[in-house]
Amino acid sequence: MPIFSFLTKEKPTHQSNCPSVPTCPVSFMRGRRHRVDVPYALPKDEREEERINFQHYTLHKLLGGHYHAPIEPTVERILDVGTGTGKWAHDIARHFPQAQVYGLDLEQPLGTGLPPPSNYHFVQGNILHPLPFPGNQFDFIHQRLLVSAIPSVRWPAVLQELVRVTKPGGYIELAEAGNNYQRVGASMHTFLQWGQVASIRKGIDVSLMPYLGDLLAHVSMHRIRTKTFQLPVGSWGGKEGDLYARxxxxAFQGLKNFYCSVGEVNPDDFDAILTDLPQEWEFCHTTHDFYIAYGQK
Known part of the structure; x- marks a missing residue:
């Protein structure tokens, strides 16, 4: 399988403290930078930012667009929760130039890139804390791939806070991937078991993700719609499958410290299993379930 540079090369890790958060607690393990004040499983470094940007491009291809909720062209205020590098929010800001688009995350991106659109605004915040916005502010709120950042007991409070800052009639859209893979081999089965053990120890329950619609119903959202995509993992699924496998x-490389430190997986065993996965995905024609749910306030 062709490998992009960020899949294999160890890059110098940004060693400075968090932008705009001079005392944020971080640790460096095996060349990766992690925030230690939140239950987030993946690194927060430039290498991960490069992956997230690539992921954004890949998911746009696989999911058929940036969003699925029926938001109006006249939308005025949009919030991207856990915005990461801001790539999704930047594209949305260009698509809706009349709207003010806000990206909320723990810290600004570490890397440098093109200047964001003038109608994009970064806001520092933690999804596990009250959001720094008054109530009834946003026509559309988007949250993607934060399952590894939100302990299961915190999901109701997180969603209640999203509802609080959504305008009446506005939409909330959640996009997540859990641990439901179809047609997996022995190595992938082992990898998923390791992930389950580490996640449970952090209070994270990825098995909730097929029930995003139920979570929205629990916080009194209406007109809820759900979609499940079976994403191909590997070049057997064409160009899009190859992109998703990369x-x-x-992402699995970035989970090494989480699996080894929290799940007590031997680092050499982790590397051996990880090396087996691409060929196994191709042989088994593995797919990964990806879930989208949206509802209206």
Missing amino acids: DLYA
Whole structure:
């Protein structure tokens, strides 16, 4: 399988403290930078930012667009929760130039890139804390791939806070991937078991993700719609499958410290299993379930 540079090369890790958060607690393990004040499983470094940007491009291809909720062209205020590098929010800001688009995350991106659109605004915040916005502010709120950042007991409070800052009639859209893979081999089965053990120890329950619609109903959202995509993992699924396999492999690389430190997996065993996965995905024709749910306030 062709490998992008960020899947294999160890890059110099940004050693400075968090932008705009001079005392944020971080640790450096095996060349990766992690925030230690939140239950987030993946690194927060430039290498991960490169992967997230690649992932954004890949998911746009696989999911058929940037969003699925029926938001109006006249939308005025949009919030991207856990915005990461801001790539999704930047594209949305260009698509809706009349709207003010806000990206909320723990810290600004570490890397440098093109200047964001003038109608994009970064806001520092933690999804596990009250959001720094008054109530009834946003026509559309988007949250993607934060399952590894939100302990299961915190999901109701997180969603209640999203509802609080959504305008009446506005939409909330959640996009997540859990641990439901179809047609997996022995190595992938082992990898998923390791992930389950580490996640449970952090209070994270990825098995909730097929029930995003139920979570929205629990916080009194209406007109809820759900979609499940079976994403191909590997070039057997064409160009899009190859892209997704590259992204998944890079994400799994980023989970090494989480699996080894929290799940007590031997680092050499982790490397051996990870090396087996791309060929196994191709042989088994593995797919990964990806979930989208949206509802209206």
